[in-house]
Amino acid sequence: MTFTVEREVELTLPMVPDIEIAAARAAGNLARQHGLSTDKIDEMAHAIIEACINAREHGSCEDKRIYLRFAAGVDPDGRSRMDVWITDKGRGFDTTDARSRRNAVGKPQRRGWGLQIMEAHMDQVDIDSDSNGTTIHMVKYGE
Amino acid sequence: MTDELKVLIERRGGDGAVLYTRGYINNVGGEEIANCAYKLMDDGVKNLLLNLKETKIVNSIGISILIEIIEKMMEKQGKLAFCCLTPVIEKTFHIMGLAQYAAIYKDEAAASSDMTL
Numbered sequence: 134m135t136f137t138v139e140r141e142v143e144l145t146l147p148m149v150p151d152i153e154i155a156a157a158r159a160a161g162n163l164a165r166q167h168g169l170s171t172d173k174i175d176e177m178a179h180a181i182i183e184a185c186i187n188a189r190e191h192g193s194c195e196d197k198r199i200y201l202r203f204a205a206g207v208d209p210d211g212r213s214r215m216d217v218w219i220t221d222k223g224r225g226f227d228t229t230d231a232r233s234r235r236n237a238v239g240k241p242q243r244r245g246w247g248l249q250i251m252e253a254h255m256d257q258v259d260i261d262s263d264s265n266g267t268t269i270h271m272v273k274y275g276e
Numbered sequence: 277m278t279d280e281l282k283v284l285i286e287r288r289g290g291d292g293a294v295l296y297t298r299g300y301i302n303n304v305g306g307e308e309i310a311n312c313a314y315k316l317m318d319d320g321v322k323n324l325l326l327n328l329k330e331t332k333i334v335n336s337i338g339i340s341i342l343i344e345i346i347e348k349m350m351e352k353q354g355k356l357a358f359c360c361l362t363p364v365i366e367k368t369f370h371i372m373g374l375a376q377y378a379a380i381y382k383d384e385a386a387a388s389s390d391m392t393l
Contacts, residue, residue: 154279154300154333175332175364182335246336246372253371254364 136214138206140167146185148197148221153185156219160203164215167205169275176254177273181217183247184269188221194266196222213275222266231260279333281305283312288393291354292323294384298330306341313345313356322354323391327384329360339372346378355379359387 142163146152157178164174188199200220207213231248252258257272279300286294293316299305313324326342349356359381361369369375381387 150304151279151300151302153335157333172363175362176367178333179335179364179368182333186335186337244336244340246339249371250336250368253367 136206136208136216138204140205142201142203144201144203146199146201148189148194148199152189152199153182156185156199156201157181159201160215160217163203163205164273167213167215167275169213169215169273173273173275177215177217177271180251180254180258180271180273181219183250184217184219184271187247187269188219188223188267191223191226194221194223198222208274215273215275217271217273218268219271220266220268225262225264225267228260228262281308281331283308285312285316287316287321288323288388291320292325292391292393293321294325294327294393296327296330301328301331301334301338301342303335303337303341306338310341310345314348317349317352317354322349322352323393324349324354324356325381325384325387325391325393326356326358327360327387328358328362328365329384331365332362334365334368336368336372339368339374343372343374346374350377355391357381357387357391359384 140163144159146156160181161174161178185199202218204216255271256274259270261268281297281299284296288294295312346356357379360383366380
């Protein structure tokens, strides 16, 4: 990790309907304490919601758990940032395929928007996925 | 969880209505809005405004249901619009294409004036 972590929260949540709200609220509380603006917190919350839904819908995990880690800190250049890791222990997916199947922005299409919404609302999105599970790492920078 | 969606319906004139939502628009919330909208359409409503002032969180599944409502309204030659969106919800609507087929107004007064509600 190339930034200094000031505050950190780890959570393990059951994969039940609407648990994404609890995850988003926990991250929002930490981000608020860290001084992120309301608009940036709202964007981060919506990205976390999509990541949790993705884990619940596509993870097929035996343990039915979502593992979350939130870290609020500063870059070496002094810029504040919030890092979010969302992990499931499901069967994983082909990230190259998922990125290539993205919908055209602005074209009404009913499903398959999760990754694009995450990318639109966060400053950085990285996905690490294999047959043992998936971790989505996202970064939101402060002002 | 505590963010279960509530919908309040207000009829405006012969073919108009406003739906006020409060809470999370997910799959369940989206279906709730759809049920209300379809009943109104069956009852002759062709100008429908969704006021999302009390909705702060949406997800892509809920929005996909809103797209279905827009498509049904277009089939009936009607108009559906949104107002009072938070910046992040408006941004998400643009990403998913709702803005292309449904007008988005800053507030209800602007929507009512333009839609003659």
